[in-house]
Amino acid sequence: MSTAANEPSRSRGKAPAGERVADWADGRLGIYSLAKANMRKIFPDHWSFMLGEVCLYSFIIIILTGVYLTLFFHPSMAEVEYHGSYVPLQGQMMSEAYASTLDISFDVRGGLLIRQIHHWAALIFLAGMFVHMMRVFFTGAFRKPREVNWLFGFLLLVLGMFTGFTGYSLPDDLLSGTGIRFMEGAILSVPIVGTYISFFLFGGEFPGHDFVSRFYSIHILLLPGIMLGLLVGHLILVFYHKHTQFAGPGKTNKNVVGMPLLPVYTAKAGGFFFLVFGVISVVSAIATINPIWAIGPYRPDQVSTGAQPDWYMGFSEGLIRVMPGWEINAWGHTLVLGVFVPLLIFPLVLAAIAVYPFIESWVTGDKREHHILDRPRNAPTRTAFGVAWLTVYFVLLIGGGNDLWATHFHLSINAITWFVRIAFFVGPVVAFIATKRICLGLQRRDKDKVLHGRESGIIKRLPHGEFIEVHEPLSQEQLHTLTAHEQYQPAEIGPTVDENGVERKVSGTQKLRAKLSESYYGEESQIPKPTVEEYKEITSGHGHH
Amino acid sequence: MSSQDIPEENLPAEQDRPHGAAARPADETNPFADPGLPPHEPRVQDVDERAAKRSERTVALLFTLSMLATIAFIAAFVAIDVDKSVYIFPLGHISALNFALGMTLGVALFAIGAGAVHWARTLMSDEEVADERHPIEASPEVRAKVHADFKQGAKESVIGRRKLIRNTMLGALTLVPLSGVVLLRDLGPLPGTKLRHTLWSKGKLLVNMNTNEPLRPSDVAVGSLTFAMPEGLEEHDEDFQNEIAKAALMIIRLEPDSIKDKRELEWSHEGIVAYSKICTHVGCPISLYEQQTHHALCPCHQSTFDLADGARVIFGPAGHALPQLRIGVNDEGYLEALGDFEEPVGPAYWERG
Structure with a gap:
């Protein structure tokens, strides 16, 4: 009996060390079932699928460098006289937070590099999330079953913005302090509770002695902790749902075509981490970011011109700059619309894109899973909505930098402000109409290409003298790819009176939904894709046109 | 909100089948049919x-x-x-x-x-492989089992039958987070009227921020912009930042007959006027002054104030004029405040009135 029990362990004893470690872990953690499902998991290849990876890697870089920075940064607003090695500021009064940031920049070897990597990676993280979100949006990757993951990603973007804001406010320099002052002014505008929130946040009057240490725990613990959880959930869902793919030969809604995680994706994605980290290091070596020593410590009575937040906060800056300064004074109270309205629109702009997937799925009534990505042209209304949203976003970015636009392009700041005020309303409408038309034009071109082939550029003269351009027929792969997309029919309410003359009640939401469906999938909104019959009729007749 | 009011026909039918081959899967004459994965081409x-x-x-x-x-x-x-x-x-x-x-x-x-x-x-294999997808939804049997399990669990807990337990538990769970909210109370003091008052009071001298010397009328030239703070405020003071955030002043000198606002003229001294430096929009310090037009501009959000006309807003997002400080000259010939600001300085807020 003992020999029988020993036999398997002896054979395991001969196994290579790696296998033995894996066996040990499997006996305790059950890693083999996990590995069975995931080690050779297939990931499709497309350049736009790397955008999410950029975000993941820059987040890791931010955490690594951030931990390093906490070793040297003092989150304190106690006023000290500076005696460090940066000569121009010696003898000046400043907060300990600012002084320790100077020390990191000038006295800790490599401290400046890590600080700059941290900040550059944060900018890239947010830019990456923004572009990644646009990729997911315009290809319809948010559809069932991925709506929850869309929300996770959206929350990561919003929390990333606030983590960035609390982060660049920590050094307590003149620029970031001005940003904090702006935040305080915005909080004060909130009716009834604004003053109280401000006093509780700052531990009294602005700027007080508390906000740096409070922002510190928010910046290094609270927000990144939540983000880490969301990020892990986001990745688990990507694995669980399996990645989406574009239509193409051999690619269906029921499969996923690509390379296995081990080895190709491990090497490519793992290597990509080093590429991202390497590029950010080189950027941090040659491009200074946030030179707080040149700006000086924060004083509430001083400011520099051309003050700008980090780019991801720019659209909120635009809102606050272009809003007319309306104030309503009544019954001894002030309603500061000029600040409070922008404060309300700020989350609404973000929410508009966040809830879109749910609106679309309500309009289509589609409860099926979607794993094949749309080409943006084949979903004209969605694409047009996305471009309209981007238009609002970028118009507000222009508004946020109106002083820089004025000085760099020699324009009147009043004119820019008025342009932004008007474009905020008109721009998205124009963008919506133009984008929809471009999409339909592209759909028509695809249809022509399928039915008539590719223009070869070769001109042929026929015996009777007619000139024609030779059109090359597409390969079956191309024909399949260009006709693989689905087309919905607009939902109709149908007759409201049945054959017996009994009227059916139609609710307002039903009517709205039918109307939206018509605007999504009606004749005006999509070009019917070519049918096999059309194709056969044209190709069997004459070989050109 | 369900899809029941919309017939299924508006959904494309062919999603899960090989595309274009829905009706005739074996039809090799369908030119749009999926030709399958292209053959691997060696590198x-x-x-x-x-x-x-x-x-x-x-x-x-x-x-x-x-x-x-x-x-x-x-x-x-x-x-x-x-x-x-x-x-x-x-x-x-x-x-x-x-x-x-x-x-x-x-x-x-x-x-x-x-x-x-x-x-x-x-060097690694570049052969594309297809993996199957399976529906995320559970099979009907699993679904039924989970629902039955849940119902049994709920039944065994008797929560549905013993309403008293359920209601008191919900009450307790609702109340207990209140302790956490109450604990936040000491994050800061109540605002009171703190935002209404600054360090300025009758008789306080106007100290030049650059020289740290009290200002005389002769120190302020026509067209110049001087920043001032109340006497007695020192950079090393514990509350320096909080006080300067409210008390910072802009001093300019205008020709008295170019002052359009009657009260502004009354509160000035020989054409010297003192305005709060803190923008009434969101509190940036205003620091750009255009002496020809007497306009002051906030560099943060470009609110522009006409200092010759009661500092009213002529452009930008600020909602009201800059508060003016009433000034005069004391017996020794120094500029002094004749009281505190009559209205709160800085950004507007609910209780400002």
Whole structure:
């Protein structure tokens, strides 16, 4: 009996060390079932699928460098006289937070590099999330079953913005302090509770002695902790749902075509981490970011011109700059619309894109899973909505930098402000109409290409003298790819009176939904894709046109 | 909100079948049918061992480069002084250590990445594989089992039958977070009327921020802009930042007959007027003054105030005029405040009135 029990362990004893470690872990953690499902998991290849990876890697870089920075940064607003090695500021009064940031920049070897990597990676993280979100949006990757993951990603973007804001406010320099002052002014505008929130946040009057240490725990613990959880959930869902793919030969809604995680994706994605980290290091070596020593410590009575937040906060800056300064004074109270309205629109702009997937799925009534990505042209209304949203976003970015636009392009700041005020309303409408038309034009071109082939550029003269351009027929792969997309029919309410003359009640939401469906999938909104019959009729007749 | 009011016909039917072959799966004449995965085309490294060797050497070279760069990083860390600056075209004078560390670290990391990607692209199998997807939804049997299990669990807990337990539990769970909310109370004091008052009071001298000397009318030239704070406020004071955030002043001198606002003229002294420096929009310090037009501009959000006309807003997002401080001259000839601001300085808020 003992020999029988020993036999398997002896054979395991001969196994290579790696296998033995894996066996040990499997006996305790059950890693083999996990590995069975995931080690050779297939990931499709497309350049736009790397955008999410950029975000993941820059987040890791931010955490690594951030931990390093906490070793040297003092989150304190106690006023000290500076005696460090940066000569121009010696003898000046400043907060300990600012002084320790100077020390990191000038006295800790490599401290400046890590600080700059941290900040550059944060900018890239947010830019990456923004572009990644646009990729997911315009290809319809948010559809069932991925709506929850869309929300996770959206929350990561919003929390990333606030983590960035609390982060660049920590050094307590003149620029970031001005940003904090702006935040305080915005909080004060909130009716009834604004003053109280401000006093509780700052531990009294602005700027007080508390906000740096409070922002510190928010910046290094609270927000990144939540983000880490969301990020892990986001990745688990990507694995669980399996990645989406574009239509193409051999690619269906029921499969996923690509390379296995081990080895190709491990090497490519793992290597990509080093590429991202390497590029950010080189950027941090040659491009200074946030030179707080040149700006000086924060004083509430001083400011520099051309003050700008980090780019991801720019659209909120635009809102606050272009809003007319309306104030309503009544019954001894002030309603500061000029600040409070922008404060309300700020989350609404973000929410508009966040809830879109749910609106679309309500309009289509589609409860099926979607794993094949749309080409943006084949979903004209969605694409047009996305471009309209981007238009609002970028118009507000222009508004946020109106002083820089004025000085760099020699324009009147009043004119820019008025342009932004008007474009905020008109721009998205124009963008919506133009984008929809471009999409339909592209759909028509695809249809022509399928039915008539590719223009070869070769001109042929026929015996009777007619000139024609030779059109090359597409390969079956191309024909399949260009006709693989689905087309919905607009939902109709149908007759409201049945054959017996009994009227059916139609609710307002039903009517709205039918109307939206018509605007999504009606004749005006999509070009019917070519049918096999059309194709056969044209190709069997004459070989050109 | 369900899809019941919309018939299923508006959904495309062919999603889960090989595209275009819905009706006739075996129809080989359908030109749009999915031809299936294209055959794998071998790369040069798959057929030519010399090319594969070359790729191997390239990858190894990149990994070696990374090792050298890490050694260079350590050498730079040890050898270069932290305050040494170096001229590098076109960057200008930059920190030598930051440049050296960043470049070597960057190369060390990038080379690892480039090596791994080159390895994956040229030497690892590049044959595309198809994996099946399975519906995320559970099968009806699993669904039924889970629902039954839940119902049984709920039944065994008797929560549905013993309403008293359920209601008191919900009550307790609702109340208990209140302790957490109450604990936040001491985050800060209540606002009271703190935002209404500044350090200014009758008789306080106006001290020039640059020279730290009390101002005389003769110190303020026509067209100049001077920043002032109340006497007795020192940079080393515990509450300096809080006080200066409310008390900072802009002093300008206008020709008395160019002052359009009657009260402004009354509160001035020989054309010298004192306005709060803190913008009424969101509190940035206003620091740009255009002496020809008497306009002051906030550099943050471009609110523009006409200092010759009661500092009313003539452009930008600010909602009301800058508060003016009433000033005069004391017996010794120094400028002094004749009281505090009559209205709160800085951004507007609910209780401002």
